[in-house]
Amino acid sequence: MSFTRMVIASFALAFATNGSLAQSAPWEAAPQQQLPSGSPFLLQAPETGAALAQQSPVSPFALSITQPGAAQATAPAAPAANKVDETALRYYAQNGEIGRVSAEIKRLKSLHPDWQPPENIYDQNRVEVNEQPLWDLFATGRTQELYAKIRDYIKLYPGYEPSDELRRQIINAEARKTLIQASELGNHQEVIQTAIKNADLLTCQEIDMIWRTAKALNETGQDVKALEAYRYILTNCANEDERKATVQKAAEILPRNAVEQLVSLGRTGLDGRSEFNEIYLDLLRGEVGEGATDPAMMVEKSDLDALANSATKLQNPNDAELLGWYYYSREEFKTATKWFQAAYKLRPTPKAIEGMVVSMKEEGDYEEAEELAYKNRRKDPLILKAYLEVVSIQLLEGYGAEMDFKRLSRFANVVQDAQSPIAAQVFGWHFFNTLELDEAEIWFTKSMEFQPNEAAAVGLIVVAQRKKQKTRERQLIAEWSNKFPAIKMLGNTQLAAASATRSSSSGGSRSSGSSYLRSAEQEISTGDYAGALPFLERNAMSGQESRKAKLLRAWALYHTGRSKEAHKLFAEADKSRSTTETRQGKWFSEKKMYRYN
Amino acid sequence: MTTGMALFLSLAPATAEPVFGESARDKEAVSLWLGSAWRDYTSRHMTPEGAIIDDANEGISHSEGQGYGMVLAVAVDDRETFRRIRDYTYENLQVRKDRLFAWKVQHTPDGPNVADTNNATDGDLLIAWALLEAYKSWGDLDDLASARAVLSDIADTLLQQTALGPVLVPGSEGFVSADHQTVTVNPSYWVYPALETIAQFDTSANWGEVAVVGEDVLDLSQRAPSYLPPDWVDIGGLKLEPSEKFTPEFGYNAIRVPLYLALSTNALRMKKAADFSTLRGFDDPRGPSVTHVVTGEPKSVMGGIGFRAITALTRCMDKAEPFPTELLQIGTGDYYSTTLQIFTILAIAERYPQCLSPEW
Numbered sequence: 022m023s024f025t026r027m028v029i030a031s032f033a034l035a036f037a038t039n040g041s042l043a044q045s046a047p048w049e050a051a052p053q054q055q056l057p058s059g060s061p062f063l064l065q066a067p068e069t070g071a072a073l074a075q076q077s078p079v080s081p082f083a084l085s086i087t088q089p090g091a092a093q094a095t096a097p098a099a100p101a102a103n104k105v106d107e108t109a110l111r112y113y114a115q116n117g118e119i120g121r122v123s124a125e126i127k128r129l130k131s132l133h134p135d136w137q138p139p140e141n142i143y144d145q146n147r148v149e150v151n152e153q154p155l156w157d158l159f160a161t162g163r164t165q166e167l168y169a170k171i172r173d174y175i176k177l178y179p180g181y182e183p184s185d186e187l188r189r190q191i192i193n194a195e196a197r198k199t200l201i202q203a204s205e206l207g208n209h210q211e212v213i214q215t216a217i218k219n220a221d222l223l224t225c226q227e228i229d230m231i232w233r234t235a236k237a238l239n240e241t242g243q244d245v246k247a248l249e250a251y252r253y254i255l256t257n258c259a260n261e262d263e264r265k266a267t268v269q270k271a272a273e274i275l276p277r278n279a280v281e282q283l284v285s286l287g288r289t290g291l292d293g294r295s296e297f298n299e300i301y302l303d304l305l306r307g308e309v310g311e312g313a314t315d316p317a318m319m320v321e322k323s324d325l326d327a328l329a330n331s332a333t334k335l336q337n338p339n340d341a342e343l344l345g346w347y348y349y350s351r352e353e354f355k356t357a358t359k360w361f362q363a364a365y366k367l368r369p370t371p372k373a374i375e376g377m378v379v380s381m382k383e384e385g386d387y388e389e390a391e392e393l394a395y396k397n398r399r400k401d402p403l404i405l406k407a408y409l410e411v412v413s414i415q416l417l418e419g420y421g422a423e424m425d426f427k428r429l430s431r432f433a434n435v436v437q438d439a440q441s442p443i444a445a446q447v448f449g450w451h452f453f454n455t456l457e458l459d460e461a462e463i464w465f466t467k468s469m470e471f472q473p474n475e476a477a478a479v480g481l482i483v484v485a486q487r488k489k490q491k492t493r494e495r496q497l498i499a500e501w502s503n504k505f506p507a508i509k510m511l512g513n514t515q516l517a518a519a520s521a522t523r524s525s526s527s528g529g530s531r532s533s534g535s536s537y538l539r540s541a542e543q544e545i546s547t548g549d550y551a552g553a554l555p556f557l558e559r560n561a562m563s564g565q566e567s568r569k570a571k572l573l574r575a576w577a578l579y580h581t582g583r584s585k586e587a588h589k590l591f592a593e594a595d596k597s598r599s600t601t602e603t604r605q606g607k608w609f610s611e612k613k614m615y616r617y618n
Numbered sequence: 619m620t621t622g623m624a625l626f627l628s629l630a631p632a633t634a635e636p637v638f639g640e641s642a643r644d645k646e647a648v649s650l651w652l653g654s655a656w657r658d659y660t661s662r663h664m665t666p667e668g669a670i671i672d673d674a675n676e677g678i679s680h681s682e683g684q685g686y687g688m689v690l691a692v693a694v695d696d697r698e699t700f701r702r703i704r705d706y707t708y709e710n711l712q713v714r715k716d717r718l719f720a721w722k723v724q725h726t727p728d729g730p731n732v733a734d735t736n737n738a739t740d741g742d743l744l745i746a747w748a749l750l751e752a753y754k755s756w757g758d759l760d761d762l763a764s765a766r767a768v769l770s771d772i773a774d775t776l777l778q779q780t781a782l783g784p785v786l787v788p789g790s791e792g793f794v795s796a797d798h799q800t801v802t803v804n805p806s807y808w809v810y811p812a813l814e815t816i817a818q819f820d821t822s823a824n825w826g827e828v829a830v831v832g833e834d835v836l837d838l839s840q841r842a843p844s845y846l847p848p849d850w851v852d853i854g855g856l857k858l859e860p861s862e863k864f865t866p867e868f869g870y871n872a873i874r875v876p877l878y879l880a881l882s883t884n885a886l887r888m889k890k891a892a893d894f895s896t897l898r899g900f901d902d903p904r905g906p907s908v909t910h911v912v913t914g915e916p917k918s919v920m921g922g923i924g925f926r927a928i929t930a931l932t933r934c935m936d937k938a939e940p941f942p943t944e945l946l947q948i949g950t951g952d953y954y955s956t957t958l959q960i961f962t963i964l965a966i967a968e969r970y971p972q973c974l975s976p977e978w
Contacts, residue, residue: 118943120978140653143650143655399845427782
């Protein structure tokens, strides 16, 4: 693309009082009234030197010629003192740039203490032109059509000018394309030549162009000039991320002392630290991060301290999170939780939440872990998984009875949504233990639907057994005994015992038969037979029910109105060894049976 | 002047709670924007008598629009217009046996005509909220009394006990099944900023609890695959499902949920608003989509600057993504979209000003 030169001024001057505005438009398009009728729409790159310096307080990186003093070029002429220039204010307002409106109001007020901003700056008064068709042409590279269309627009909409952004993009597009292509192909000389020819390209707005040019300079052995390019960025460009990226890029190709020179150009923040402090910290981060995935790796305490310092004093959430994972890998869960919490406070990310949840879970703070995981389950599949796990653990450990409707109901929703076979069967066992057989059956069935598994199959069989659905029980055993060997080995009599083995296959329960018994005794001590019963039933299913436990279960059944079952147990116990207790039990339950049943 | 001032002060509410919109107006650049937006709003969407016109809905007026208009009038400190909308609302919509408002008014050549006397609970809540904000702003005790009258009727007739606690019934007729087992509710009728203000001025119900139950309803209604809440849900016994009476869609109702959460002063609710940014369609530059909540399929993009503003707000809250400046354009949207746009800008200016300018 070649740009015919054309001298223009008026549009630029309208905004020339404001530096940042002019800076965003390194070249200008001809205003419509200056175009001889019928002449093409012209784009132009301004000549370097004075013309440019007038418009822009920062010159592009001058690669070909040294121009000392260019950057300190004359400031734009001040507007006439008695007239407040509201051009920029209105421009910002029309663009919806409220922050800039605010700054401009402040500036104008400091210049003109009596001035008040006009009320109508945001009112609609500009030509509403949808530039989208132009952008579409631009994006698809149909340059000639684009220019024709811009000419049409200027005729069609009096006062229309292509937006700054569009103009800037058009003029730089071609040069940029050439430079990138050359850079990708490793044609370093061509990169450098293009950069020299299109000096406008090497501005803070086109930082990638400077980076690529610097790389090309380095590749062609001109490290001093490459360093100069990086130094240009650090002296002139404000964007923090780009400045940091600049140092990082330099660190990849330039020798250490050159990088240190660049680091010394770092601006000092309010905290008294260089903005490039981070780049050194990054090295530490790499190390601790490796340590977090490799528990055998030794990490220096001083490095951990430095990172901890960054996490707390510099409030870096990533470092806090990193330390969380590090201590998690070392199984120091309390410390890990602390760091994840710190990270979360600084910035609530899914990873920090996941870290908190899994650490609290490992530490045994189930309820807190559950709440947190539930609230954030949508943020990350791993949090969802942690939620299902922490509720499952609580159910397996027998805390289900303490959960209120809300917690159970939302667990049900999530299990359904997540289609988790494991969580569904755990839920089934929870209902089985609380003797809600219908609900238990629903969840065992769901679990099988999500994915057939032994624990749920056993669950269905035990439910059928409990409901005395002999046919269904036989069907289920027949249906699944080929797939799950454990079921094949089960006789009806062994079934109950076998159901207890599922806890190990589902991976989570740490409860043994005797812990159920302890829980049951606790319930009975408070007179809560209904609460004790599920524990006793689970204990019985373990297949190692002691006589004492059996009698307890009988009494619990008796006290919860299931006298028939109670009577059966008392009778069995009485048969093997008749005591006062067994006889009393038999008698009481008989009495109740005949009176009420 | 001094006596008038003294009288005014004696009537001013004791609470030091800031009026909605006050801190937004403190920023001159925002205040000027609000002024322009409000001039445009009243010229395009309000009659000289004080009726807010829903131009996308056959030009009717409704209690929701009157409520929004009243809240916005207080927020931009326009007492004269507030009075006009308030008086119009009382004259033309408060026509029921109780002190709630008929939801729908048609404008006919013979004047306004109430087309449906059923109420809309969100409209009633918005009106009550506006009256309370007006009272906080200008100290007229009549406004406080009017608000309490409306709230007492909401408390008496529109709170229904469920397994989750008391829920807001969307209207006095047609939302509770004959056997009282199923209630159809709308998660976007929980206007959190309204409920939070109301809780400070009225004790006819435990409004704080009502708001918390609203969050529970919302939580349980956000389900896979999209996690977008449906516009309407049925609560029956222990179950909560997308309502059978409506298409199970996240749409023009529920899009307000993140806005209301963002307008809340409660940190957890604000976080919930931010969480919306991760959901389907919330990163779409064209705006959010009406989405089938069971299949997760988007149906159509919600056209309008206000909807895009809400999704951009959630993205800024969650990821500090700057609020796109084109969403501040004035004079483009219909009644609903523009209302949501102005509320969103208010939310941002009041609570998340750094979304508009990093220096705030």
